[in-house]
Amino acid sequence: MSSGQMHHGQHPVTEALVAQLVAGQFPRWGGLGVSRLPSGGTVNAMYRLGDDMVVRLPLVEGGAGDVAMEQEWLPRLGARLPVPVPEVLGAGAPGHGYPFPWSVYRWMPGQVAEAGALSEPSLLAEDLAAFVVAMRGVALPGAPAAHRGGPLSSLDAETRAAIDALREGHFEEGFDYDVVASVWERALREQPDAGAAPVWLHADLMPGNLLLDGDGRLASVIDFGCAGVGDPACDLFPAWNLLPADARQVFRDALDVDDATWRSGRARTLSQAVIALPYYRETNPAMARNARHVIRAVLDEL
Numbered sequence: 001m002s003s004g005q006m007h008h009g010q011h012p013v014t015e016a017l018v019a020q021l022v023a024g025q026f027p028r029w030g031g032l033g034v035s036r037l038p039s040g041g042t043v044n045a046m047y048r049l050g051d052d053m054v055v056r057l058p059l060v061e062g063g064a065g066d067v068a069m070e071q072e073w074l075p076r077l078g079a080r081l082p083v084p085v086p087e088v089l090g091a092g093a094p095g096h097g098y099p100f101p102w103s104v105y106r107w108m109p110g111q112v113a114e115a116g117a118l119s120e121p122s123l124l125a126e127d128l129a130a131f132v133v134a135m136r137g138v139a140l141p142g143a144p145a146a147h148r149g150g151p152l153s154s155l156d157a158e159t160r161a162a163i164d165a166l167r168e169g170h171f172e173e174g175f176d177y178d179v180v181a182s183v184w185e186r187a188l189r190e191q192p193d194a195g196a197a198p199v200w201l202h203a204d205l206m207p208g209n210l211l212l213d214g215d216g217r218l219a220s221v222i223d224f225g226c227a228g229v230g231d232p233a234c235d236l237f238p239a240w241n242l243l244p245a246d247a248r249q250v251f252r253d254a255l256d257v258d259d260a261t262w263r264s265g266r267a268r269t270l271s272q273a274v275i276a277l278p279y280y281r282e283t284n285p286a287m288a289r290n291a292r293h294v295i296r297a298v299l300d301e302l
Contacts, residue, residue: 010059011099013045018055020096026104029053029090042280042287043225049104053089057102064100066225067091069144071103074224081134083127084108084220110211110219113242115293119216121247125238127218128205129254132235135227138200146203148272149230152191152264159184159271165278175295180274183298187267190260198229205237207290236265237272240297241290248301270298 015034023030032050043063047055058064071091078085090104118124148155163184167177202209203226213219236257239248252262273294280287 013047013057013059013098015047017096017098018047018049018057021057021092021098021102022049022055022104024095025092026090029104042284044223048107052107054105054107055092055102056105057092057098058100061100063225066223067101067103069227070224073140073143073227076140077138077224077227080138080140081221082130083218085224086220086222108211108220108222110213113207113210113212115207115242115290116244118212118242118244118247121216121244122250123217124212125243125247125251126254128210128238128243129251131202131218131221132205132255135202135235136199136232140200143200144228146201146228146230146234147226148268149198149201149203149228149234151231152188152233152267155268155271156184156188158275162271162274162278166274169278176299179299179302180270180295183270183302184267187263191264196232196261199232200227201230201232201235202227203230203234205235205241207238207242208286210238210242231264231268233261233264233268236262237269240266240269240294240301241273245297245301266298266301269294273298 015036019030019034022032022034029049032053033048034055035048037046037048037054043059043066045057045059047057049055056067058067070086071088074086074088078087086108087106088103089106092102092104094100113124160181163177163181166175202221202224204223205221209221209223210218211220211222236251236255239251243251257265273291276287277291277295280291
């Protein structure tokens with residue numbers, strides 16, 4: 001986009017606006033410093049608030065539901081998971097011309113995971129598998145449907161359109177988009193009509209949502225805006241968007257994933273990548289870089 005914004009209709013957010021919102025609605029924090037955090041995220045802006053908190057604000061209307069999701073479910077999910085998750089300290093309301101709800105969270109230390117820069121990939125794979133198992137074991141009633149958690153076929157039209165856009169736009173020379181399309185089509189053919197029994201999912205296990213400690217182990221998982229119940233293949237994303245091949249196998253073995261579910265998870269991860277790449281290639285380098293990584297990982301695995 002020529003404006004440099006990731007999305008049409010993106011609402012501007014500044015440090016001054018965040019300071020106004022915080023001071024007006026949470027006066028006890030009004031004197032704390034506010035500073036923008038660099039992030040590869042696509043739906044929310046993140047601002048450090050003092051030393052111990054962070055403010056998360058949707059950039060577009062579609063992110064407002066993520067705020068409500070986290071405010072309702074994070075307090076109930078946190079105690080059931082093996083690593084810390086965000087703790088909501090304050091629920092903000094629209095104000096000062098900003099139209100969406102927002103949240104204040106406790107600051108979570110850690111380094112954002114990055115494909116190709118993992119110090120303990122196999123141990124991290126075990127940590128990620130333990131997190132996925134714990135999510136699947138959650139039995140809280142009344143769960144929402146996970147974003148992207150429906151049938152694989154529900155992603156078909158958008159995925160094919162993205163593959164065509166990449167092929168016809170001559171983007172990313174060197175990728176064989178006929179093979180990419182064949183991976184997608186095979187997974188569609190082999191996906192059972194009913195799909196797997198739905199389970200609780202994080203549904204957005206991107207590297208930017210995984211924080212590591214100084215030893216390269218999983219320290220925490222953030223951004224639960226897409227969470228809910230759906231196809232268990234949706235939480236296999238780290239196999240291709242983060243882990244190298246040997247650690248990918250550790251992850252698969254720890255989860256005991258059968259061939260059909262593995263192909264479905266691979267296709268879902270590939271779908272997200274081919275949709276993201278043409279959309280973010282000029283406005284979000286981190287997302288575009290990870291999309292390229294996924295496509296390479298899938299093609300190399302074949």
